[in-house]
Amino acid sequence: MWFGAFAMAHEETPDVLFQRRSKVLSPSYYHHYDEPLHAVRAQGVTIWDQAGKAYLDCYNNVPSVGHCHPHVIDALTKQASAINAHSRYLHDTIVTYAERVLETLPAELDMCVFACSGTEANALAYDIARTVTGHRGVIVSEGAYHGNALAVGDFSIYRGGASATPEFARAIPVPPSEETGVDGRAFADQTAPVAADLGRSEFGLAMAMIDSIFDAPGIFTAPSGYLARLAEIVRSQGGLLVMDEVQSGLTRLGDNMWGFMDSGIVPDIVTMGKPMGAGYPLSIVAAKRPIFEAFAETRQYFNTFGGTPVAGAVGNAVLDVIEGENILQSVGQVGRDLTAGFESLRQRFDCLGQARGKGLFHGIEVISDPRSRQPDRMKATEIVNDMRRAGVLISACGMFGNVLKVRPPLVFSQRDADQLLTTLERVLGQNERN
Ligand code: PMP
Numbered sequence: 075m076w077f078g079a080f081a082m083a084h085e086e087t088p089d090v091l092f093q094r095r096s097k098v099l100s101p102s103y104y105h106h107y108d109e110p111l112h113a114v115r116a117q118g119v120t121i122w123d124q125a126g127k128a129y130l131d132c133y134n135n136v137p138s139v140g141h142c143h144p145h146v147i148d149a150l151t152k153q154a155s156a157i158n159a160h161s162r163y164l165h166d167t168i169v170t171y172a173e174r175v176l177e178t179l180p181a182e183l184d185m186c187v188f189a190c191s192g193t194e195a196n197a198l199a200y201d202i203a204r205t206v207t208g209h210r211g212v213i214v215s216e217g218a219y220h221g222n223a224l225a226v227g228d229f230s231i232y233r234g235g236a237s238a239t240p241e242f243a244r245a246i247p248v249p250p251s252e253e254t255g256v257d258g259r260a261f262a263d264q265t266a267p268v269a270a271d272l273g274r275s276e277f278g279l280a281m282a283m284i285d286s287i288f289d290a291p292g293i294f295t296a297p298s299g300y301l302a303r304l305a306e307i308v309r310s311q312g313g314l315l316v317m318d319e320v321q322s323g324l325t326r327l328g329d330n331m332w333g334f335m336d337s338g339i340v341p342d343i344v345t346m347g348k349p350m351g352a353g354y355p356l357s358i359v360a361a362k363r364p365i366f367e368a369f370a371e372t373r374q375y376f377n378t379f380g381g382t383p384v385a386g387a388v389g390n391a392v393l394d395v396i397e398g399e400n401i402l403q404s405v406g407q408v409g410r411d412l413t414a415g416f417e418s419l420r421q422r423f424d425c426l427g428q429a430r431g432k433g434l435f436h437g438i439e440v441i442s443d444p445r446s447r448q449p450d451r452m453k454a455t456e457i458v459n460d461m462r463r464a465g466v467l468i469s470a471c472g473m474f475g476n477v478l479k480v481r482p483p484l485v486f487s488q489r490d491a492d493q494l495l496t497t498l499e500r501v502l503g504q505n506e507r508n
Pocket residue numbers: 190191192193194196219220221222285289318320321347348
C-alpha cells in the first residue's frame with residue numbers, strides 16, 4: 075500500500091531513523107540532544123515522541139500560539155481549499171494582514187512586504203538599506219545571527235566556524251543586560267568611533283541590524299537608553315537602524331508586541347519572521363513609507379511564496395489568537411514568575427551565573443564555579459540533556475554555548491512554568507551530587 079513506508083517509519087527506533095538521517099542529510103544539519111528526539115505529534119506546549127512519552131516544550135517559538143492550534147489549522151485548510159496563488163493578484167487576506175501588522179507598529183512604520191523566512195526578510199532589509207543610502211557598510215553586535223544566505227550570512231558572526239567578519243561589517247559589543255542597571259546611553263557611545271570609521275571608509279554605513287533580545291550571543295535585553303543612542307549614532311553617519319524581531323517579536327518579551335518598543339524607539343526598518351505563521355513560513359519587512367518609495371524607484375520586489383492568500387489567512391489567524399487569548403498579558407505574567415524562579419535557583423546553585431531575559435525568553439548562564447565564573451559549556455550541555463530525559467525541552471546558546479535557553483510557545487502557562495522550574499531544580503540538584 076502507498077502508506078506502507080510511512081507506517082514502517084513510525085515503527086523504527088530513533089537510532090535507526092538517526093542513522094538513515096545521517097546518511098542523507100548534510101552533517102551541517104545540526105540536531106538537538108545526545109539522544110535525538112523523534113517527535114511525532116504535538117498540541118499546545120506538549121510534544122510526544124514515537125514511544126508516546128510527553129515532553130513540555132520550553133524551546134520552540136515557531137509554533138508561537140501553541141502546536142497545532144485549531145484556529146490556525148482551520149484558517150490554513152479553508153484558504154488552501156479556496157485559492158492559493160502569488161501576491162500579484164488582489165486578495166483580501168494579505169491586505170487585511172498587512173493592515174493589522176502595521177497597526178501594531180509605531181505609526182511611522184506604515185508599509186510592508188512579505189517573504190518566507192527571517193533570512194529573506196533580513197537580506198531584503200539589507201538590500202533596501204544599501205539601495206536607499208547608497209552605502210554598503212553594516213554594524214551588528216558580536217555573536218549576532220541574522221540568517222543563512224550569503225547576503226546576511228556574511229555578517230552573521232555566530233555561524234559555526236566563525237569566519238572573519240567581512241571588511242564592510244563591524245561587530246560592536248553586546249550591552250550588559252538591563253537587569254545590571256548599566257547606563258545604556260553611555261555604553262552605546264563606544265559605537266560612535268566604529269560608525270564614524272565605517273562612515274569614512276569606502277563602504278559608508280548602510281545600516282545597523284540589531285536583534286532586540288541578542289539571542290545568539292546569549293540573551294541580553296537592551297539597557298535603558300542603549301537603542302536610542304545607537305539610533306542617533308547610526309543616523310548621524312547616514313545609516314538606517316534595522317531591528318530584527320525574528321526572535322523577540324509577537325509579544326515574546328511580555329511588555330509590548332515588539333521587543334524594540336520596550337526602548338521607546340522608532341526604527342527605520344523592522345523585520346519579523348519565525349513566530350508569525352505558527353509554523354507556516356511567513357516573514358515581513360516593515361519600514362517607513364519614504365524608504366519603500368525610494369527603494370521602488372530602482373527596484374521591483376517579488377517573492378513567489380511571500381504574501382500568498384494562505385500566508386495571509388494564517389497570519390490573521392495567529393493575530394486572532396494573540397488578541398483573543400490575551401497572550402501579551404499572559405506572557406508578561408508567566409514571564410515574571412519565571413524571572414523570580416530563575417533568580418531563586420541562581421542564588422541556590424553555584425553552577426548558575428547571571429539569569430537574564432524577560433517575558434518568555436530567558437537565558438541562564440552555567441558557570442564552572444562562583445569565583446572564577448568561567449563559562450561551562452559541558453555542564454550546560456549535560457543539563458540540557460538531563461532535562462530532556464526528565465521530559466522538559468530546553469537548549470543552550472551564547473558565544474560560549476553555556477547559556478540555558480528557555481523560549482517556549484507563547485501559550486505557556488503558570489502551571490507549565492512550575493513544571494519547568496521544579497524539573498530544573500531537580501536536575502541541578504542531581505547534577506550537584508554527581
Ligand atoms: N534573525 C534572527 C535573530 C534569528 O534568530 C534567525 C533564526 N534563528 C534569523 C534571523 C533567520 O531566520 P530563518 O531561520 O527563518 O531564516
